[in-house]
Amino acid sequence: MPIRTITGDCLVRFEGPRDRTVRGTVLAVVKPDNTVLVHDIDGYQPAAWLTRASELSLTRDPLWLVAVDGDETLRIEAVGDVTVTEHEATVAGTPVGNCRCGGDLVRSGGGVSCLDCGERFGLPSGATTTGDDCSCGLPTVRVDRGEPFELCLDPDCGSLLEAVRAAFEGEWACPECGSDLDIIRRGGLLAGCEQYPDCETAFSIPDGVVDGRCGCGLPVFETATGRRCLDTDCSVGRDR
DSSP states (O other): OEEEEEEEEEEEESSTOEEEEEEEEEEEEEOOTOOOEEOOOSSOOSSEEEOOOSSSEEEEETTTEEEEEEEEEEHHHEEEEEEEEEEEEOOEEEEEEEEEESSSEEEEEEEEEETOOOOOOOOOTEEEEEEEOOOOEEEEEEEEEEEEEEEEESGGGHHHHHHHHHHHHTTTTTTTOOBBBBEEESSSEEEEETTTTTTOOOOEEEEEEEEEOTTTEEEEEEEEEEEEESTTTTTTHHOO
16 A cells, blocks of 8 residues: 655644644655654654544645544645655565565564565464575474474465474363363464363463473473463462
């Protein structure tokens, strides 16, 4: 989606907790998420702004922009000559390799996007790029969920859920009823009792690798913040 810019002599009114009215030759940036930033010649901070307006309207000739979010309203009115321009733009992120279309991939905001075709791949938390490529041509990432897994960006080549299931399905027992813990996705990855809904025991699988057993019988994970039991409420795990 394009970013629109407004340049010229404008009267800018902001109504809300920081009421103000300013006039000058300014540059206003209207982002696709309806964020409006009005810049003047002075300093790095916008002269006025409204973040992610819930409503935005823009008319031309004469220019009149109104952005509203709750009890905040930003109005930009042309006083002199004003130019409105649309600019094609993409996300900006850390380069991580090449897309199957031949475009450049960048990592930003919890995912990886192609700057050319716009395809986007979500990333599991804690994922790191490996520098290697999948047979499909996309980069691979390492994800620690009990053990290190190297996965393609495209889950169609093999998802994290499938990998963790293959490694740990039925390996751990429910501490409440003794049944196997299944690997399921419910938001994130969970180890949940196979007797659900009769037994609702479930544990979130952390970012880390299994490093032994807790005294309660569940696995202990080595994570970035230290060792912990799969059960975060386990008093035995806390004692360790």
